[in-house]
Amino acid sequence: MLLEINNLKAGYGNITILHGVNLEVNPGEIVCLIGPNGAGKSTVLRTVAGQLTPSQGEIIFEGQNVSKESPEKKGVKGLIFIPQGENIFPNLSLLENLEIAAFALKGNDTYQNRLNQVLGSFPWMKDRLNRPAKELSGGQRQALALSRIILLKPKLVLLDEPSLGLAPLVVEDIFSQIQAMNQQGISFLMVEQNARKGLSVSHRAYVLEQGKDRLTGTGAELLCDQRVQDLYLGG
Numbered sequence: 390m391l392l393e394i395n396n397l398k399a400g401y402g403n404i405t406i407l408h409g410v411n412l413e414v415n416p417g418e419i420v421c422l423i424g425p426n427g428a429g430k431s432t433v434l435r436t437v438a439g440q441l442t443p444s445q446g447e448i449i450f451e452g453q454n455v456s457k458e459s460p461e462k463k464g465v466k467g468l469i470f471i472p473q474g475e476n477i478f479p480n481l482s483l484l485e486n487l488e489i490a491a492f493a494l495k496g497n498d499t500y501q502n503r504l505n506q507v508l509g510s511f512p513w514m515k516d517r518l519n520r521p522a523k524e525l526s527g528g529q530r531q532a533l534a535l536s537r538i539i540l541l542k543p544k545l546v547l548l549d550e551p552s553l554g555l556a557p558l559v560v561e562d563i564f565s566q567i568q569a570m571n572q573q574g575i576s577f578l579m580v581e582q583n584a585r586k587g588l589s590v591s592h593r594a595y596v597l598e599q600g601k602d603r604l605t606g607t608g609a610e611l612l613c614d615q616r617v618q619d620l621y622l623g624g
């Protein structure tokens with residue numbers, strides 16, 4: 390098991406949002422979290438990432454209890470978080486964004502090699518490396534955020550709403566990139582509001598409601614589930 394979450398409770402100040410969440414990610418899996426607005430999906434990712442400290446429960450990563458570790462410490466272990474929306478530095482150039490993302494690697498052969506891999510995956514970046522990131526389209530910004538995965542080669546990526554605000558064709562492109570990275574052995578725990586798309590690219594998924602995991606199955610099983618269809622797939 391790569392990640393195991395047991396009876397996780399967490400929230401903001403004295404408001405509890407997660408009331409005992411259990412889930413797991415096996416090596417090589419894409420696991421999707423779906424559920425209504427406010428169910429606590431992003432809160433699960435923030436807690437696993439280390440931005441929030443759980444009040445109860447355990448987060449086990451590669452057999453180690455990392456429940457109270459900082460995002461930086463988890464990053465070193467190969468667990469990274471790509472939040473939704475503003476996940477790049479708009480006033481910095483593309484190259485500066487990539488350098489910051491990979492600051493631990495910079496200056497050695499690995500950085501140059503991995504930068505070349507980023508440019509291989511996203512060839513349009515080559516001509517814009519010195520342009521400010523704020524000039525990029527929504528899809529290009531998301532690609533820049535995903536470049537962090539190619540640079541850092543983490544074991545598990547916590548990915549919040551990769552399709553947020555993107556046009557359908559761009560969403561297809563972003564999900565193909567995620568699947569290509571997954572085929573290189575990188576696992577994902579992903580929150581996706583577009584449940585149909587999220588489930589169709591995922592090996593397994595969980596439905597989160599009111600801060601608890603209510604239902605689980607393979608992506609294909611949940612796509613066929615009547616209740617999931619009625620509530621999350623528009624019938």
Ligand SMILES: Nc1ncnc2c1ncn2[C@@H]1O[C@H](COP(=O)(O)OP(=O)(O)OP(=O)(O)O)[C@@H](O)[C@H]1O
Pocket residue numbers: 401406424425426427428429430431432433582
């Ligand atoms: N920083 C915060 N301080 C206080 N409450 C918060 C904070 N962030 C989120 N919440 C509350 O926590 C609850 C769960 O939010 P969360 O973002 O985890 O839900 P979600 O399932 O990801 O939904 P959405 O799809 O709307 O993002 C919501 O009621 C939200 O208002």
